[in-house]
Structure formats: C-alpha cells, structure tokens
Amino acid sequence: MKRINKTFSGGEPTWANACVGENGSPGYWEYAKGFSQAATILIDLVISDPGMRYSVDEMVYPVCFNMRHSIELRIKGAIEEIIHLSSLKEIRLDFDLVGSHDIAKIWNFFKEKSKNLDDRFENIVSNLDEKIMDIAEIDATGQTFRYPLDTNSKKHLVDVKIINFVTLKERFIKLESSLDELNKLNEFLRTEYQWKSFTKKLSRKNLFEIANILPPRNSWGSEIFSNAKSEIKSQFKIGSAEFSTALRIIEKHYEIAPKINISIPLLGVNEKDIGNFFCQWLKQHKPHSGEDVENQEGIDEILRKMKKTFEIQDDIWLSVLPELTPENLAGLNALFYFSRDLDFSECYIKIYNNNLNEAKIFFHNKDEDSIRRKYIHLLNKTNAIQGILKSIYFLKNSITADNLIKEHLSNEKFSWIEETRSDTKFQKPSYCGYPKD
Known part of the structure; x- marks a missing residue:
C-alpha cells in the first residue's frame, strides 16, 4: 500500500496550495524564478533589518545558493530552447541537462552552440559572459554555499573572506535583467523558427x-x-x-x-473583392439618418433594430452570394483574423489555407447555411474593416489599403483610420535583432 505523504500535501487555505509535477507542468524557467525570487526576498530582508534579527553571516549561504542555483537552471532552460531550435533546422544537439552542474561547462556549451545557431545570441551572450563566469569561479558545481567543506574536507570560501549583501543585490539585479532578455529572445525565436523561413546558415x-x-x-x-x-x-x-x-x-x-520592389498579391481576394465587402459592411454598420429615437433602452426599440439588421443582412446576402467563391470567403477571413497577431506573415498564409479548406468543403457540399454563417459572422464584426486594413498594411500592400480608404472611407468619421494608416512599420522588438525599415 502506497504511503500518503503528510508533509508535501494539499490543505487549507486553498490559496496556499502550490501546483507541482504534472499539475501545472513547471520547467526550468519556473524553478529558476522560484529560487531567484527567494534569493531576492532574503537579500531585501537582511538589508532592511541590519543585523538585528537575521545574521548576514548565516543568511549569506541560502541567499548565494539560491542565486547560483537559479542561474544554473536558467542556463539549462536556455539550452533546452536552442536544442529545440536546432531540431527545427535538423541539427542535432545533445547535452546532459540532468547530470551536469558545472556552471562554466553548461555556460560554455550554450555560448558556443547558440552563436553558431543564430547570430542574435551574440550580444546577449557577450553581456552575460563576465557575470556568469564570475559566479562559476566561486561556485562551479553548487557545493560552495551548500556545505561548509568540499569533498576533500577543505573549508569553502577561504580566499573570499567577505561577501557584501548590497553588492550581491546590485549584481544579481543586472544578471536577472540580462537573463530575462535572453528568455524573451528565446521565446521569440521559438515562434519565429516554427515558420521555417530560414536556410542552413541564415536566419x-x-x-x-x-x-x-x-x-x-x-x-x-x-x-x-x-x-x-x-x-x-x-x-x-x-x-x-x-x-x-x-x-x-x-x-x-x-x-x-x-x-x-516585389509586391506579393493578397490571397483569395483583390482590391475589388475587398471593396465590395467594405460596401456591404457599411450598409450594416453606418448610422442611418432618421433611425435614432430617444428610447434607446426600450425592448421595442431593440427588437426593431434587430429586425432591421436581419433585413439588411438578407439583402446583402442576396447580392453577395452569386459572386462569392471559396477563395473570396477564405481571403476576407484570413485578413481579419491575421490582424489579431501581426507578427509573422507566414501565419497569414496558414490562416488562409485553413479557411480555404473549410470553405471548399462548404461550397462542394452546397452548404449555403454554413457559407452564409461564415460571411455574416465576419460582417457582424464591428472592427472588421479596421482589422482587414491593418493586415493589408502589414503585408506591404499599402497602395491597395490607401485606395480602399480613399474609395470607401474618405467620407466616414472613423477615429481609427489615421492610426491604421500610420501604423505601417510593425517593427519587431529591439531584442529580436531585425533591421529597421
């Protein structure tokens, strides 16, 4: 019969229950943040109460151990990331993440392999190198602040003698900041590399x-x-x-x-197709003169507006259906849904292909209800044309976007038009290393 552990178990209050194991699936990053936060809290506790309750001579060991261990875990997490990136480039990287504890060895592996993988690691590696090797020099394997004696029964830290808590805090803040930048870069590259826009040597x-x-x-x-x-x-x-x-x-x-000087055409739609959609959208969303009444909250007014909207949609659908194609339907939807996360144009192609596959099934089965539902669902979006225009600008079809605004929106008072027009660069964060337009 399996023994039930009473020490490491859940209890009351429930807010104090930590999720561990498969319940939350923590990795190197979560473990590292826990140790680093513990180190920071202890440092602040000692500094805020100079020698009164917490002895610097005693607290230095858990503080430095937590700092050092968090850094080991951070580097191992970074190695895990470049192993994943390398696999996307069909490059095999092997490292004993479980059995290796020598910070210098772990760091040197990351330093060499990351720069060979992608040159964007060079600056951050250069910035971190001295800071990490400084720690490796004092506690290479995680034993210095864990035990008073080494495996040969020799006392640790004989040559160091004094460690200042204020200096620890200043150095650790800078190190943590740089490691956070490395983590942000890793997260960005994980997304970037999945789109396969690279060669053997070129990112x-x-x-x-x-x-x-x-x-x-x-x-x-x-x-x-x-x-x-x-x-x-x-x-x-x-x-x-x-x-x-x-x-x-x-x-x-x-x-x-x-x-x-090449402009890639939009998928499934051209300027005329998008303009037709804008016309239909304006029929439904443009204020109609003489329609407003004082009793905006009354149920009769709500029902009247709903009935009017359905009538407009029926008229729109009758005019749209004869010319609508699977490509048009997929193209409009792709432009709108891509606008929710304008990072990589490769994503736009994926969204279009997914929508096209679905639309082709609807058209093949002559499923007019599903086709109409898909079109009207987009038509009902109050930000549909704003999203579509944002995507067009991001996809570098600026002339098309400018023409659509001039043709269909020049007389409309939408506050977002100028903002959408000016937001045409969509620059990546500076840590991503992309050249500016």
Whole structure:
C-alpha cells in the first residue's frame, strides 16, 4: 500500500496550495524564478533589518545558493530552447541537462552552440559572459554555499573572506535583467523558427538583412547584382547554393519581397473583392439618418433594430452570394483574423489555407447555411474593416489599403483610420535583432 505523504500535501487555505509535477507542468524557467525570487526576498530582508534579527553571516549561504542555483537552471532552460531550435533546422544537439552542474561547462556549451545557431545570441551572450563566469569561479558545481567543506574536507570560501549583501543585490539585479532578455529572445525565436523561413546558415533576420543589400529584382543579372552577391556570400559565409535558396525565399515573402520592389498579391481576394465587402459592411454598420429615437433602452426599440439588421443582412446576402467563391470567403477571413497577431506573415498564409479548406468543403457540399454563417459572422464584426486594413498594411500592400480608404472611407468619421494608416512599420522588438525599415 502506497504511503500518503503528510508533509508535501494539499490543505487549507486553498490559496496556499502550490501546483507541482504534472499539475501545472513547471520547467526550468519556473524553478529558476522560484529560487531567484527567494534569493531576492532574503537579500531585501537582511538589508532592511541590519543585523538585528537575521545574521548576514548565516543568511549569506541560502541567499548565494539560491542565486547560483537559479542561474544554473536558467542556463539549462536556455539550452533546452536552442536544442529545440536546432531540431527545427535538423541539427542535432545533445547535452546532459540532468547530470551536469558545472556552471562554466553548461555556460560554455550554450555560448558556443547558440552563436553558431543564430547570430542574435551574440550580444546577449557577450553581456552575460563576465557575470556568469564570475559566479562559476566561486561556485562551479553548487557545493560552495551548500556545505561548509568540499569533498576533500577543505573549508569553502577561504580566499573570499567577505561577501557584501548590497553588492550581491546590485549584481544579481543586472544578471536577472540580462537573463530575462535572453528568455524573451528565446521565446521569440521559438515562434519565429516554427515558420521555417530560414536556410542552413541564415536566419529569418539574415534574410531581411540580405534583402537590404540586394538591388531591385528587375536589375538582377546586372553587374550591380553580381557585386551584391559577392558581398552577401562573403559577409554571411555562404555558398552559391544557399544564396540561391535565400533568393527564392525573399522573392515569395510578404515582408521581405518589397525590399527588392516585389509586391506579393493578397490571397483569395483583390482590391475589388475587398471593396465590395467594405460596401456591404457599411450598409450594416453606418448610422442611418432618421433611425435614432430617444428610447434607446426600450425592448421595442431593440427588437426593431434587430429586425432591421436581419433585413439588411438578407439583402446583402442576396447580392453577395452569386459572386462569392471559396477563395473570396477564405481571403476576407484570413485578413481579419491575421490582424489579431501581426507578427509573422507566414501565419497569414496558414490562416488562409485553413479557411480555404473549410470553405471548399462548404461550397462542394452546397452548404449555403454554413457559407452564409461564415460571411455574416465576419460582417457582424464591428472592427472588421479596421482589422482587414491593418493586415493589408502589414503585408506591404499599402497602395491597395490607401485606395480602399480613399474609395470607401474618405467620407466616414472613423477615429481609427489615421492610426491604421500610420501604423505601417510593425517593427519587431529591439531584442529580436531585425533591421529597421
């Protein structure tokens, strides 16, 4: 019969129950934050009460142990991330995360492999190197602040003699800040790499940099292009085959192709299709003169408005249905739903393909109810045209967006129009390393 543990168990009050194991699935990051927060709390406790209740001579050991252990876990979590990124590039990385405790060894592995994987790690690695090696010098394997003697019965910290709590806090704050930046970069790269816009040696960011060097597409084959090719191959240390692969990605990429004067058409819809949708949307959402009455809260008024909306939708549907195609339906929906998370244009393509597969099934089965429901659901969105325009700008089809605003919205007083027009750069956070437009 399995013994029930009474010490590590749930109880009252319920807010004091911590979720562990598979109940929350904590990883290196969660463990590391726990140890680092414990270190910070203890440091502040000692500093705020100088030697009265908490002896610096005693508290230094749990403080430094927690600091050091949190850093070990943070680096191991970072290694876990680059192992995942490497697998996406079909590069095998192996490291004994469980059995390795030597901070210098762990850090040196991350330092070497991360910079070989993606050059965006270089700055953060350079910033962290001295701070982490400083700790590794005093407590390489996590034993110095854990026990008074080493495995050879020699006293720890004989050469150190004094550790200042204020200095500990100042150094640890800077180290934590840098490690937080590393974590943010790892999280961003995990998302970026899943879209597969990279080559063996070149990251997605590198492709943007290369496009900035390339001349316009219509001048490829000229001497200017040849010079740019030589410069790129030398700067990024790639051969002709990888250079050609990079060009193929750049030419078909919504965000990068405009840098070489190529505009990638929107999927499933053109300017006319989107304009038609805007016209229908305005029929439903534009205020109608003479419609407003004083009793806005009355049930009769609510029912009257609902009836009016349904009548408008019936008229819209009758005019839309004959010309609507699976591609149009998928294209409109993709532009709207992509606007919710404007980070990677590759996501727009995925959203479109998913919507197209669904729409084709509806049309193949002549399922008019589902087709109508899908269209009207988008039509009912009060931010539909704002979202669609944001996506069009992000996808570098600015002329189309400007034409749509001029043709259909120039006389409308929507407060978001100028904001949407001006929000055309969609720059990535600085830690992501992308070149500015």
